[in-house]
Amino acid sequence: MNVTIKDVAKRAGVSPSTVSRVLSNHPRISRETSQKVRDIMEEMGYHPNMMAKSLVSKTTETICVILPKPAEELFLNLFFMELIRGIVTQANRSGYDVLISSGGSEKEEVEAVSRLLNGRRVDGAILLYSRQDDAVVDYLKANEYPFVLIGRSEKYPDLLSVDTDNVQAAYDATKHLITFGHERIGFVSGPPNLMVSQDRLKGYGQALADAGLTMRKEWIVEGEFLQESGYRAMSFFMNLPERPTALVIVDDIVAFGVLRGLNELGYKVPQDVSIISFNNISLSELSNPPLSSVDIGIYNLGYTASQALIQSIRNPNEKGRPSRYIIPHRLMIRESSMHSAPK
Amino acid sequence: MNVTIKDVAKRAGVSPSTVSRVLSNHPRISRETSQKVRDIMEEMGYHPNMMAKSLVSKTTETICVILPKPAEELFLNLFFMELIRGIVTQANRSGYDVLISSGGSEKEEVEAVSRLLNGRRVDGAILLYSRQDDAVVDYLKANEYPFVLIGRSEKYPDLLSVDTDNVQAAYDATKHLITFGHERIGFVSGPPNLMVSQDRLKGYGQALADAGLTMRKEWIVEGEFLQESGYRAMSFFMNLPERPTALVIVDDIVAFGVLRGLNELGYKVPQDVSIISFNNISLSELSNPPLSSVDIGIYNLGYTASQALIQSIRNPNEKGRPSRYIIPHRLMIRESSMHSAPK
DNA sequence: CGATTGGAGTCAAACGTTTGCACAATATTA
DNA sequence: TAATATTGTGCAAACGTTTGACTCCAATCG
Structure with missing residues (x-):
């Protein structure tokens, strides 16, 4: 029922792969074909299916924000709103979506994180708090998932993090x-x-x-x-x-x-x-x-965190980038x- | 590299379909097999790939929240935080994730919504405002996507909505x-x-x-x-x-x-x-x-909106449910x- | 006792993309 | 002019699930 890449391909008289390459601006597609395909996509109302895309590319262009214990309680503070505002703004600018997840107990938090990351629903996470000793941090670190801390970890001092002095x-x-x-x-x-x-x-x-x-x-x-x-x-x-x-x-x-x-x-x-x-x-x-x-600079903390996370997702082991960002107060x-x- | 359903199947000596059916509690799987498969999943650290699942099931178990124009500006009000708090809490309870999307211009909002819904990234949307005449509402309605309005629409009085009198x-x-x-x-x-x-x-x-x-x-x-x-x-x-x-x-x-x-x-x-x-x-x-x-009752508005949306996603054309919920003040x-x- | 029913699984196609490889046609080089 | 590079495209295999149709076997029925 929905327009797929194949429908577009058929109508344009090219192969699905060509359509896909048009979509990703592959260099070896001629101006001409590209234009024709684009016109047809427009005309047919084509929208790429993100699930299919994610399945093969193993990337979701989504990050998640882990809220401190019960979203219900701590959400009351304008502080988090402001943080999220910074995160969402930056993420959207970089073409990423943001998923909000609120934990219950620390154990539930680990489960949520595991479900989201292992289930390939998101590419990375931002933790909006820093407890002295945190099971979620341990988990993320052990599994080598990209994540950034707002605050700092005593246990792992050079975790990617954004903080105030x-x-x-x-x-x-x-x-x-x-x-x-x-x-x-x-x-x-x-x-x-x-x-x-x-x-x-x-x-x-x-x-x-x-x-x-x-x-x-x-x-x-x-x-x-x-x-x-x-x-x-x-x-x-x-x-x-x-x-x-x-x-x-x-x-x-x-x-x-x-x-x-x-x-x-x-x-x-x-x-x-x-x-x-x-x-x-x-x-x-x-x-x-x-x-x-x-x-x-709460907004800035969030903005920077999102930026740092997305960088680290896009470029997993690039050297020479700071692992700790200090936002001036x-x-x-x-x-x-x-x-x-x-x- | 990641444990898939096939790996589990192989180890358990059953077919992938059986594993899948165990996962979804299919009635025709014996207690015995079910238990064995579950044990092996646990042992191997299996986590279902949501992207693959969504691709075939055409459902993402995710809803999105559309924020009024620039998240940057209007987010300043604790009102939205409280609303989101209600939404996230309810959604998580129902097993849904929540995606936050902040628009820019009205046109950008439509694009975002179109990308998310058409791209099958989310199953439905909650709109956190009600303008007198809204392109986003027109779009959602025209495409018959599930959505709920916090507030009301003048143009379409019996849209699914949650409101104060x-x-x-x-x-x-x-x-x-x-x-x-x-x-x-x-x-x-x-x-x-x-x-x-x-x-x-x-x-x-x-x-x-x-x-x-x-x-x-x-x-x-x-x-x-x-x-x-x-x-x-x-x-x-x-x-x-x-x-x-x-x-x-x-x-x-x-x-x-x-x-x-x-x-x-x-x-x-x-x-x-x-x-x-x-x-x-x-x-x-x-x-x-x-x-x-x-x-x-802001929290309640959000909570109810999420509930109404998820109901309508799960049961698209069930009759006899109210289309307008009024939260007491x-x-x-x-x-x-x-x-x-x-x- | 042959036919029917029901339980427990397996098979294979489908979902909509991406991408390495192959290939033809054209352009460039020596 | 032959050899080589480049450009533009197609083929088909993957990605990890779900699910309708089918099979096999044992139990039940008339």
């Missing part, structure tokens, strides 16, 4: 607060098994150390990338006998939770407590007061941290 | 403001060619009419689903000789823009101006003041509209 970024953010005279600076972290949490904590610690300030356990709180975590962290800090006057927060959404809590308790930001967070999602500047945030200082430390 | 929702929101004594109520709309803009405007008008209030042209402003639009609309309203005391705003993001503007000009919300908007994205309650918003009244009209 999170240590430096946290250093900069903390330093900024120190410059405003803060000496009691708290840190609201994410899940401790994520590399990003670890790296940012490290940068925070270094900045304190360089300023001769001591890092205090009770000023560090771990949580999820959710508002509630911020809210809880805030309550904890504010009940301390000695309260921080400024906070570095791993994620904007978490910072929103902190902000909400401070508002409720009647603390003024930035007069009583200064705040700076990470990611600079588009809503950061909308909060009240506008949120200082480290812009890490930038402090966006807004009202939430524009105030010197209270006495 | 936007007229009613806007009616309810406006009514709510009227109840608080407002008589000068403005409306900030979206692009006029979107059905959602039209429907909400209509509901707004009806509520005014039912309350004996007149709808005034200068109190209606159109824009995009972007903050800037809200900001601009706000400036416009506030420069009017007779200013509205309350606003109905088509989208939360737009409302954020309005809020920012009002803050800057020193107007108090809700004391000077009350505000209610639509969609209730997760950040609505975080703004200052928290935003009243009509919750339209609910007013989430928060501080931004909890104040009676100023004198």
Whole structure:
């Protein structure tokens, strides 16, 4: 029922192979034949069957994006949207489609990845997170499938990956607060098994150390990338006998939770407590007061990841390409941290 | 190099067809054989090649999501993330994969859709918007491809679609403001060619009419689903000789823009101006003041759309199923509209 | 007891491409 | 002018499945 390459061939009075070669711009096809075939394809409404093509070429021109555990939960953060936006845009530009896959448990994730890659449904994968130790990474690496990590792997340091210099970024953010005279600076972290949490904590610690300030356990709180975590962290800090006057927060959404809590308790930001967070999602500047945030170029992270992956698919073992791309970050200082430390 | 059905067959001492039938739980395979084959598949690490399967079965178990014009722009709204979250979750549960495709111009969209459907890369599509007159819809309908609309089509009223009762929702929101004594109520709309803009405007008008209030042209402003639009609309309203005391705003993001503007000009919300908007994205309650918003169950819209699409793919012309699903909405009244009209 | 039924598998064609090899015709070279 | 290269095309085998038709064998039936 559907127009195939053979139908076109018949009508054009050539062989199917010729039609196929026209399609792939084979050099040994004459201008004339090529044009004739193209006209007929147009006329008959021919569209190549990608499945047949993939079957023989062993390539699907599709990549997949593996979302952190339950798409249902973590998807709430604008962060992923922005990442996906970058990935899809770049992939489409390179002629690739993007498949979204959300895992459940880590085991299910491995199964999904295995199904997609082994089943030749996609050519490669992008992982949108970096856990300290990850079965999916192990699997992909063991099977030598092309993939790129957004973040980094502790276990395999030279995996293809796109990342922020999170240590430096946290250093900069903390330093900024120190410059405003803060000496009691708290840190609201994410899940401790994520590399990003670890790296940012490290940068925070270094900045304190360089300023001769001591890092205090009770000023560090771990949580999820959710508002509630911020809210809880805030309550904890504010009940301390000695309260921080400024906070570095791993994620904007978490910072929103902190902000909400401070508002409720009647603390003024930035007069009583200064705040700076990470990611600079588009809503950061909308909060009240506008949120200082480290812009890490999320879109760019996604865009670059897609580019790196597709390169590595097209050219599996080309040497001389970096395996780690660091996207520059930038402090966006807004009202939430524009105030010197209270006495 | 990769394990195929033939390899398994050989090792198991059966024919490839038997292996295939084991895979699809064909009734005429004995328990015994089935178990033996399964064991061998496991042992050899067999994974079915989806491309080969799709080629013959003419089905891909994949659906695609068509994003409104440039993924680059409109993706900024959490709304889409939430929709996609619902779609992906449901699709995965039904054993389907999801392909994301972002269009450029309307013409490019048609091309993308044509490439995906005609190229047998996907089995159906979900359109995340409803324009008044849409070439993509025309195309899909003309070619009888399975698809579902999030929203509605004016041209073809009984297309498979999932929607909010936007007229009613806007009616309810406006009514709510009227109840608080407002008589000068403005409306900030979206692009006029979107059905959602039209429907909400209509509901707004009806509520005014039912309350004996007149709808005034200068109190209606159109824009995009972007903050800037809200900001601009706000400036416009506030420069009017007779200013509205309350606003109905088509989208939360737009409302954020309005809020920012009002803050800057020193107007108090809700004391000077009350505000209610639509969609209730997760950040609505975080703004200052928290935003009243009509919750339209975005996740549910996506979830239902995916479900409806997959049903219609699996069972093309089953009768007796609704073609239009209406997801219930609910007013989430928060501080931004909890104040009676100023004198 | 010959004929029928049913169960468990096998055979081979099909799905729509790509691609290495072969071949004829023409062009280039020595 | 013969030998060689180049250009344009066709042939047929692959790619890894699914599936309708067929076979074989044992059990059941009239």
